[in-house]
Amino acid sequence: MLIKDFRRDFYDVLQHQRVLILVAFDVDALCACKILQYLFQCDQVLYTVVPVNGLQGVENAFLENAEGIKHVILINCGASVDIVELLQPEDNVRFYICDSHRPVDIHNYYNAVQVKLLMRGEELSVPSYDEVFRDDESSESDTENDDPELGGKKKRFDDEAILRRQERRRWKENRVKLLFDYTKFTSFGTSAALVMFELAWKLSKDTNNLLWLAIVGVTDQQIHYRTPREKYMEDVLALQVHVSRHNQRGDDDENLLSVNCLRVSFEEELHLSLYRHWSLFDSICHSTSVACKLKLWSLKGQKKLHEFLAEMGLPLAQCKQQYSAMESTLKSEVKEKMQTFMHKYGLEIQDIILPSFTMQYGYKSVLCAADHVMMCAALLESIDKSKMLTDYFLDGTEVLQRSNQEKMDSGVDAAKHQLRSMVKQIQSFIDMHQIISAGPFLYVFIQEGAADSRFFSHPQCLIRLARFTLEAHCNVTRNKRARILPLILGAPLMNEEGSTLVVGIPPLDTDDERKNFFGKAFEQAAESTNTSAKFNSFESHVIEMKSEDKSKFFDAMIGLLQ
Structure with a gap:
C-alpha cells in the first residue's frame, strides 16, 4: 500500500519499536540509511542495520534477524518482488519499502496490511485492482445430472457456467497482457536518499549534513545512468532550494555560518572524473563523454587532446601535474575555455558541464558530489578478498561521514584504479x-x-x-x-x-x-x-x-x- 503521510503512517508508528533496516549495496541506499539513522538517533529508536547484496541476501538477513522484529525497512531493495511471498513473515510483521526500482510488484502495492511503500505516488502507474485480481478464484467444474426432471435447469446452469468460463478466460488473457506491459521495462524513480531527506525536512530535523547525503544519493543515480537528465535536473532544482535555505549569506557577503561548519553550494561543475584529485589530463582521458568523443584511447585522439589543450592556452606540463598544484589563474579559466572551444572538437555542453553541488568543511579542500559518489562506490565494490561484506559497507559509511581522511584517500585511489581499468578494457575491446x-x-x-x-x-x-x-x-x-x-x-x-x-x-x-x-x-x-x-x-x-x-x-x- 502506498503511504501518503510518511510522518503519521511510518515514522510515528516506529516510535518505541525495534526496527530492522535492510540496505542495498549502492551509494543512494547508503545515503538514505545514514539519514534514517540520524532521525532514529534523535528520537532514540532502536534499530539494526544489515547490508544485503541481492535477493538471497534479503532472505538470509531476515531469517537471521527476524526474532522479535515487527517492523522491517527495506532501502533500495524489495519493491520489485512480492516481499511477503519471498520472506514468508508472521502476520504481525510490517514491511516499509523505500526503493527507487520500478516497476513495483503489484502484490506490494495492493497489500494494505503488511506492506507500506515510501514512494511518490505520481511515479507509479499500477494496473487497477479489478484488472489483476478477482475474488471468484474457486475453480468451476461441470457436474453431470442424470435426473430427467432437472434436465432444463441443468442446461441453464451449464450455459451460465460456459459464459462464466469464457468471461474468466478473457479476463486472464487481459491480465497476462497487462502484467507483461507493466513489467516489460524497468526504470528508476526518485532517489531513496531524497525521499528520506524530505521526511527529515517535514520532521524539522533536516541539517546541512543530511542535505549533502541527499545530494550524493541523487548524483549516484546520474553517475550510474539510472534516471534521465531531465529527472536529474528536476531533483537538482528541488535540492537547490534547500541549499539556499541552509547556506545563507549576509548582505556583506560574509558567511553567517561558522568556519568549522559544512558549506554546500550549487555549481556548474566540470563533468570530468575526479579532476580535483587527479591531473586535468588524466581526468579528461578517463571521463566517459569527452574520452569517447575525442577517442582518447588512440594516438590520433591523444594528438587531438594536445591540440585542444594548446588551443585553450593550457600548458601540457600544467595539465599533467596534480590539479590542485596548477596555477590559480589557469584553474579559474579551465571551465570557460573548455566551453569556448568545445564545439570545434565535437563536444556538447552536457559533455563538459554537469549542474551539481560542492561541499567544503572548514578550510579543507572542496569536494564535489560526483567525486563523493565515485569514492564511495569504489569502496562498496572493493576487490579486496580479505574483507567481509559488512567491511565494504562500513568503508562506504566512513567515506560518507568524511571524518577519516585516510579512508577518503583510499576511496579516491580505488576510484582511479577502477577508471584506469575501464579505459584499458575498452581500448582492448576496440583494438x-x-x-x-x-x-x-x-x-x-x-x-x-x-x-x-x-x-x-x-x-x-x-x-x-x-x-x-x-x-x-x-x-x-x-x-x-x-x-x-x-x-x-x-x-x-x-x-x-x-x-x-x-x-x-x-x-x-x-x-x-x-x-x-x-x-x-x-x-x-x-x-x-x-x-x-x-x-x-x-x-x-x-x-x-x-x-x-x-x-x-x-x-x-x-x-x-x-
Whole structure:
C-alpha cells in the first residue's frame, strides 16, 4: 500500500519499536540509511542495520534477524518482488519499502496490511485492482445430472457456467497482457536518499549534513545512468532550494555560518572524473563523454587532446601535474575555455558541464558530489578478498561521514584504479574488434584471466563499463545503426569459477527515458533454454549464469529481440 503521510503512517508508528533496516549495496541506499539513522538517533529508536547484496541476501538477513522484529525497512531493495511471498513473515510483521526500482510488484502495492511503500505516488502507474485480481478464484467444474426432471435447469446452469468460463478466460488473457506491459521495462524513480531527506525536512530535523547525503544519493543515480537528465535536473532544482535555505549569506557577503561548519553550494561543475584529485589530463582521458568523443584511447585522439589543450592556452606540463598544484589563474579559466572551444572538437555542453553541488568543511579542500559518489562506490565494490561484506559497507559509511581522511584517500585511489581499468578494457575491446553485432543488439565478453577483470564482477562497476563501452563503440564504428542498438556485456565472476555476470543496457538513443527491457528479455530467454541463470540482483537486467550456457542463451536472445 502506498503511504501518503510518511510522518503519521511510518515514522510515528516506529516510535518505541525495534526496527530492522535492510540496505542495498549502492551509494543512494547508503545515503538514505545514514539519514534514517540520524532521525532514529534523535528520537532514540532502536534499530539494526544489515547490508544485503541481492535477493538471497534479503532472505538470509531476515531469517537471521527476524526474532522479535515487527517492523522491517527495506532501502533500495524489495519493491520489485512480492516481499511477503519471498520472506514468508508472521502476520504481525510490517514491511516499509523505500526503493527507487520500478516497476513495483503489484502484490506490494495492493497489500494494505503488511506492506507500506515510501514512494511518490505520481511515479507509479499500477494496473487497477479489478484488472489483476478477482475474488471468484474457486475453480468451476461441470457436474453431470442424470435426473430427467432437472434436465432444463441443468442446461441453464451449464450455459451460465460456459459464459462464466469464457468471461474468466478473457479476463486472464487481459491480465497476462497487462502484467507483461507493466513489467516489460524497468526504470528508476526518485532517489531513496531524497525521499528520506524530505521526511527529515517535514520532521524539522533536516541539517546541512543530511542535505549533502541527499545530494550524493541523487548524483549516484546520474553517475550510474539510472534516471534521465531531465529527472536529474528536476531533483537538482528541488535540492537547490534547500541549499539556499541552509547556506545563507549576509548582505556583506560574509558567511553567517561558522568556519568549522559544512558549506554546500550549487555549481556548474566540470563533468570530468575526479579532476580535483587527479591531473586535468588524466581526468579528461578517463571521463566517459569527452574520452569517447575525442577517442582518447588512440594516438590520433591523444594528438587531438594536445591540440585542444594548446588551443585553450593550457600548458601540457600544467595539465599533467596534480590539479590542485596548477596555477590559480589557469584553474579559474579551465571551465570557460573548455566551453569556448568545445564545439570545434565535437563536444556538447552536457559533455563538459554537469549542474551539481560542492561541499567544503572548514578550510579543507572542496569536494564535489560526483567525486563523493565515485569514492564511495569504489569502496562498496572493493576487490579486496580479505574483507567481509559488512567491511565494504562500513568503508562506504566512513567515506560518507568524511571524518577519516585516510579512508577518503583510499576511496579516491580505488576510484582511479577502477577508471584506469575501464579505459584499458575498452581500448582492448576496440583494438581487438571484440564488440560484435548480433543483429538486434551488440555484445562483448571479458575473457577469464584478463587483467583487472576482477573489478567488473560487481554490478555497478560493470554497468558503468557497459555504458562507457557502448559510447566508445558508437564513436568509432561506421555502423549507423549502432546508436539504436542495446549492448550486452559479460564479465567473469571473481569468486565463482565458470560463472559470468551479464548486464544489458539500452541504446544511446533512448537516453531521454532510461527504460531497460533486458530484465524481461533475460527472464524469457533463460526460461526457453532452461538456462540456470540466477536473477539475484535488485536490477533485473543484471544476471549470473554459467559460462557454458552463453551460446544457447544468446541464440534465444537473438530470436526474442529480432
